[in-house]
Amino acid sequence: MERTMDWEQKTLLNELTQGKQLTNLLRQHLHPSSSPETRQVLLEKILCSYEKALSMLNWGGFVVETKPTGSTLESPASIANSSLGSGGSDKKDVSKKRKTSSGWTEELRVCSGTSLEGPLDDGYCWRKYGQKDILGSNFPRGYYRCTHRHSQGCLATKQVQRSDEDHTIFEVKYRGRHTCNQVSHFAVTSAPVTREMSKEQGNHSRKRQQLEEKQKQSQEMFMSLGAGLKVKTEELDPREDIFPSFPFPVESEEVENSMFANSLMENEIMGNLSPTFMSPATSESNYFSVSPCHMGSFGFAQNMQTSESDLTEIISAPTSVTNSPIGDLDISSLDKLEFDPSFPFDNAEFFS
């Protein structure tokens, strides 16, 4: 019902408020004594907040100018808020409105080719809210939204559908960005828990309760799947891709785009995920300390569509999965920092 609007407004308000607070912070750090990095970060976050807010207001128009610079700030919430009209249907504003495909920011293919069937989970808690038989598809498409939709107003959603060609492949589309504080251990540990396949397998498990169990499982799964996993991003209309707003796997692409891509990519492609960079501990701790834009900036991955198909093959699931949590962490705006040992989080205090 009106909740949708409330959330949007709330989110919008939060962004604007955040922008204001960050601006104040920046003002405080205008002193010469303050480090330039700090100011830079604050600046980016401020921009991030405002872009989010603006994009929210412009959802329908897809107006988000992203700067191909390192400080990829994009409008996260925009997409998320876009439409997932939550609950209220009777209200004219949002409700059961159907968004065109353009709303989907990312499409991935998760292939679990080995013993363990089912797609990898991205580490978030999803709640299924619908299923549809799609014309021309042998398998139904499942619709999921973030479990924290109501509690935290997280508007992230995803679609999962088994591939006709290869039923071991799950095509996953994401839309919206997680604005919840959810930090999944799966994600961190790259554990794949597959809710989307729950139906097919009749394996319904309540996440929290069985979290640990899953974690184990998924880890094993992950290990076994390892090489066999593939995560592909499919090309979308360039225009539609303006919003690369999805945290999870997409990340791999972003990494490619990012300035530090080279070095990182090398490592990842070679199968050496840099644990240091994405150590769970780091992720989580940073997650909270640097959350202002944590959902915000993954974009620009799309620019890379060029060699996507090839790269994606290379960029094995491990990478994306492993990274997913981080993606959520806000690599975007902090990307540089993440890799800058000098910057670190002694500055994190600013983001409280």
Added chain:
DNA sequence: GCAATTTGACCAGT
């Protein structure tokens, strides 16, 4: 009893 899933209905875009 609560939370998640299922599933038919509803709605809007094409």
Added chain:
DNA sequence: ACTGGTCAAATTGC
């Protein structure tokens, strides 16, 4: 009119 996305009541499971 058809199709895809979402809602929400009913169902299921813990």
